[in-house]
Amino acid sequence: MSHYRTIFISDLHLGSKGCQAEALCLFMKEHTSERLYLVGDIIDGWRMRKKWYWPQSHTNVVRRILTAAKRGTDVTYIIGNHDEFLRGFLKFRLMFGDIAVRNRAVHDGQDGKRYLVVHGDMFDGLMRADRKWIMHLGDSAYNLLLWVNTKLNVVRRRLGMDYWSLSKMLKSRTKRAMNFIQSFEGHVADYCRRKGFDGAICGHIHVAEQREIDGITYKNTGDWVESCTALVEHFDGRWEILHFAPHAALIADRAIYGDTIPQASTPAALIPAQ
Template sequence: MRDNVDTLLAREAERRSGIPAWLDIPEPKGFRPKRKYRTIWISDIHLGTRGCNAAMLVDFLSAVECETLYLVGDIVDGWRLRKGWYWPDAHNEVVRRILKMAHRGTRVIFIAGNHDEMLRDYAGLSFGGVELALESVHTTLDGRRLLVTHGDAFDGVVLYARWLAFLGDKAYGLLLRANIVFNAVRRRFKMPYWSLSAYMKKKVKNAVQYIGSYEEAVANEAISRGFDGVVCGHIHCAEIREFGGITYYNDGDWVESCTALAEDLTGNLAIIDWIAETGGHTVMPEALAEASA
């Protein structure tokens, strides 16, 4: 009864203010306590693709609160959407959850990546409480200055051979489709999610060499600009490493690894592996609307 009253009140508020009613609907009673963080970084969600683990991301976002949320590029996959429209309800729920966090006081900073490069022309503007930027600077609780960038500027393939990047993206897309089928079979046998594409990438020698070179290039940029560290995404490989006195952080992705980087309330930064924490089991898409209401 109380939930119905809250819904009616929210709808009346929407009618008067123009703000969507769902932004003000409270979390369901009995919902799990939220983990509180100072800062969270997520990237490479690739909304608009079949490889996006939207259900797992909504489950994660529903479980946390933070003062600042960085969306570190490739949130929406414009490359794929130009080829054909794919946007299930689960992807709407990701957007809805992020906007709800912004409405409730979280500062949300969206740094455009190469797959959502169409947003780079709008850097400096904001929509729905989400700030658009090309890059950002984050100051940790202990005073360290971190460069926050998607990271595609340090990828020689994307920067100097765009046609090769698109070709690689197509091959990667085929691998992700195989990953979807592979995990559909695992679900039938009640087995947890496991990324075939991530496993294959780690086993290919050239991919391992590329990742190492990329990390070094990003770290050297942070060193040359006088930062204490750098946070990026782009290569779908979560990592924390030391390079020449600075710290390299990669928050991973929500296609393969389902990871985020988080700064807790004491200033400590760590990778959150949501697959490991949930055992690879999470809410299914049909339950998303209820989970994020």
Template sequence: MEPRKFRTLFISDVHLGSKAAQTDLLLDFLRHHEAETVILVGDIVDGWRLKRSWHWPQGCNDVVQKLLRKARKGTRIVYIPGNHDEFLRDFPGMHFGGIEVADRIVHEMADGRKYLVLHGDQFDVVVHNARLIAYLGDWAYDTAIAINVVLASIRRHLGLPYWSFSSWAKLKVKKAVNFIGAFQHVVAEEARRAGVDGVICGHIHHAVMEDLDGIHYVNTGDWVESCTAIAEHADGRLELITWLVPLTTDKDRPESASVLDFKREADMQAA
């Protein structure tokens, strides 16, 4: 099967060095998708995890070698570091094996639209809270009843009023959603200040394309859980691709191959 060809591919949050990195799926994706330009939107290497405990299986080498081979064959590859691979931020403008390093760029689509491309951790005042709250919310629901019983007994013995852990957890989950929304609007505002039409970022592992008050906000997602990438077609259309099942034969195809471009979805809804 011939690879799908695009003008640009945007990939972020691979977290090479983390045991959760989906290197097999990313390699399969890279085999079946080609582009004139590949923009790596940060956290490709998880330097934080590697500092704590070295974990670098063959799959990590394979991903790096695949990208280097693409660069040797003429693909332009731009690496925009994130917070987990921030060590590369000391080398803006440098080339490593044909891969360019940049803090942020403005990418012009084929149709003339301009997008600010950055990782997004610059707005971490939102994200750090969202991660903690989301984690607490996940396990709070499963253990809420048992915890409520224990806490109620303890608080009763201490002469304290009743306090519901489950209600607190639900409140935190709602706040997590609000934090994600706040992150999106803060990043969109950065794009507005830059005088561009949209922004492409990563960092929060939440793939989406949507219009935020006239700014097209695009998040590339991640290759830890969602396995998503953003592709620019030859005419400038953007497509959100999800790659959860390896494409092993010409007839096989991932069950959730892609989600159509934001503009096409809007046109379909309008129709």
């Protein structure tokens, strides 16, 4: 078991079929921290409004988070665009057990830097009220892509091939997607500079990253739909993006049987981001 000063995870999308809940349960079982930030889109209210989907594995994730808070982990839930229905309750100082719910937070890093912790939808031009329909359309297309990817990986598994992400490949090779990511990161850095933050920790775009942008430290946690990534802060001030690779059988069985699979008995592997 690994223990960290802080763990940041985002974009779990509980309530959607794309959520890798079993992998997340394994990760949380093997990795603990003094502080845990849930950086938005934890519950996928958009998908659940269209069709109810909540298997046992998603309840298990919630239980692990609540248990961590009960055992002393300082847990903060940051609201994102998919769980924006919670923003209406912020004036009541919303709490889930021992978990504080916030629109944003400030994290004082062991490295001496002051970080803004926010989901990131505020920096996305498509989240404007007059453009939000485009975001919802894109969300539907993304979920279709995930469905195609699941079927494709069933075939790949039968051919003895490794798991492969169609969506991740398209993001990395599409110029428009790359321009959007760079624009998003630039908006985050500009905001931090104006507000006096040394850096920002966010999610939203499902691309894990750590880099400096004109003197501002930008960190993105990635997601738990495809990438299965977490941003961790070590006690000595080091930062690391962890790519969680569950046992191959877990991914294969999930693609074939859905969420009704037993707990994997083989330890998962962690691959530090390059």
